[in-house]
Amino acid sequence: MIGGLIAGIVLVVALARWFVLRARAKSERKLLESYGRVPTEVNDMRHVRSYHEHALQSDGEHSYIDATTWNDLSMDSVYRRIDTCHCSVGEEYLYHILHDAQVRLSTLELRGMLRKWFSEDVHSRLRLQRILKGIGKRSGSGLAPYLFDPVAKRLSHDWVYGILALLPFVALTILPLSMQVGMGMLLCVVCVNATVSVFMGRSLESDLESLRYFSALVHGAKVMQRVFGDRLREARMGNLAETGGTSKATLRADVDDIGNLGDDLKAALAPYKNMRGVLPGSMHQTAAELELPLLLFKAVFLVDLILYNRTVDLMIAHNLELRRLYTIVGELDTAVSAASFCRSCTQ
Template identity: 55%
Template sequence: MFALITVGIFCVMAVVLLLIRKAHIASVRNLKETFGRIPDEEHDMKRVSSYHVHAIQADEETSFLDSTTWGDLSMDSVYQRINACHCSIGDEYLYHVLHDVHTPQSTLESRYLLKEWLSTDEVSRLRLQKILVGIGKRPGNGLGAFIFYPFTKRLGNDWIYVVLAMSPLVACALLSLSIQISMGILICSVCLNILVSVNKTSSLESELESLRYFSSLVHGAKMINREFASRLNEMCESGTLGDDLEISLAPFRRMRGVLPGSMNPFAAEVEVPFLVLKAVFLMDLIRYNRTVGLMIAHNQELQMLYKIIGELDMAVSSASFCASIPWYCKPHFDEENFIVIENGYHPLVSNPVPNSVVLKNDSILTGSNASGKSTFIKMIAVNHILAQSLFICCAKEYSLGRAFVISSMALRDNIEIGESYFMAEIRSLRRIMDECKKQRCVCFIDEILRGTNTPERIAASTAVLRVLHKTQSMCLVASHDIELTEILDEIYDNYHFIEHFEKDEVVFDYLLKKGPSKTRNAIRLLEYMGFDEQVVIDAREMLGEK
């Protein structure tokens, strides 16, 4: 009988080990197959942005991309296209980094080194990915509030919880004096403590969940430090990334001992008797306060730890993104605010037509409807952001001067506040002019002041563009107004896109050409789309055409 039981135990263990091995192989296969593919995960952008919201409130000196520019350039979609992160920290940190075009070049160089390492060393990448997957995804984990405003998370009068926790022990100590008094105090203290524990832990449910996730972060960081500390130093311009991880981890190394068992995602479920015991002695509340106190006392290390894990997950994502696109390059920064592009393309465009250009001056882009003007300036804007945040560009060569990115494109009426389209345009242009006075920018404007009549639009647009030309910024404008190319010819360079018709079909080559546009296609498109012949004839007669 004993032999049969022994054999049975070994069989069960063998099956369990086989299943674990099978799951491991499947996990590794999935990581290999998804690397270099277009991500298909949908993200809740409100939750993803939580860290960024706290970060910009805490850092009022840095200029981050504003919501108008972010929306104009469809940066949510660009973010989704790039994001192949494996934990929520990477998701949130990538979103924040894409808003920051003032990142020091040393940091950018380190990001590129990390990306290249993970692109070429599959074994190390898979080991790192498994650890990051272990940290897990918990959208809206709330860690940002603990990082930037830990004082607001601490329970007030924490000494009260210590006194209440000691009261059952005091009651037991009084047994030798009076059993009745001792039992009365014990019953009251136990009931009171359970009531306080249940009430407080219920109100702290989201905060406790945040600390559970922080426990996962610490556990994963320790594994990364153990496996990659020396290698991380090599992958950093300063040579201290691994050392920085060790320093940031030091105050939190005993975190699993500090946090209650229910906060430890790697522990088994706590049995009911232990839950009652924890409630009686207010263990969750006392340890919660100790943990928050640790975050307050070592806030710099906490921020560093979060950023390092974010950088590593973001590096995996960048490597995967680069493997999924036709080509990419490491940008070159110039002192002058010039733009030199060889075979640049927009990362969101399928089968893109690459363009090459050298821009050393403010420029106006003209061309027919749907010819590619807007996509071209968005291509430059997005690549400027990628260059100054991730240190990669969707081009074979890309040179630029460091500059803030700001745009005015996809405007609309705001019915809720009673603001017309034209007022929204004026407000948007004013913010560009104000920003250009404060720092060097690259401005992207699509169809300037199209919300008003033609004579005033030409006059006002000319005045605005002349003012922008006098700043240290570069201005790229897409417009249908040929008049602007003539009026501003001496101070703005001109480029255009063109189309041709083949058997009643409009064909665009989407290639940038020098000089202003000389063609129009609006009336031809009316004819192509089947409008009445008389409509087309009348339109042509008004233009003096036959």
């Protein structure tokens, strides 16, 4: 009996492993087939432009190609021809760097090194492509406002949510003293907090989606650091820029400031290393969904609202690291895209 049970478990595990390997092989085959091909997917340029537009407004850079010149040169078509990025960060970042008319030589050398690496090392390229696809593409990453003006995304009067979250405990402490008063207060608090949770959830739905994408970005970057950390340390570009001030120039965190991609990726991830799936669930709940115990608990104690503000506070406190994280992932994704573009030009 026990032997049969063990054999059954082993068989299930073996089958699960086989299906995983089969799916991975199929995914890698598609990646190999698409590499070096002319892209056919048409992107919604409204979302792709988000990062670049926020960068212009925030940093006031004058080294970028202006909109008139960009349109005269049909650069949107050039972008679509080059873009085979695997995540929204790469798409947005590629659009941004194509506007940069004054790129440092050290930056060009780094990009050339990365492009050569991914052109020659198929195994590393496939592993990186799988990680980037895990981060995923959506209708834009939605991260630009958090990168350049996270303070504006923070919920005001957060102390109110803290007090509302404590009221259920107050009602529970009153129950032993007066069942009627305690139950009445508890019911009122549950109704008020659930209403606040649903109402705020609807207004914050796009913001929560952006933070869920942020969570995917952090997870993907952690995998990159673990898999490619040693290799990325070979990409050296001089010393890191000083970060003692708070000026816009200091907060820019372009790739020009990166001295060692491996160590800099590790440093950029440090403030977010303890994150465990930020805001995995949507706060936009219907009355039927609130019957579920977990969702009801989150609504009554305003868990998502409190976590949202804590996450934004983390972004505010470590904004430079966040922007560097975005930049490094963007550089890696665009390097794969550039390698694919160069390959397509030779076929």
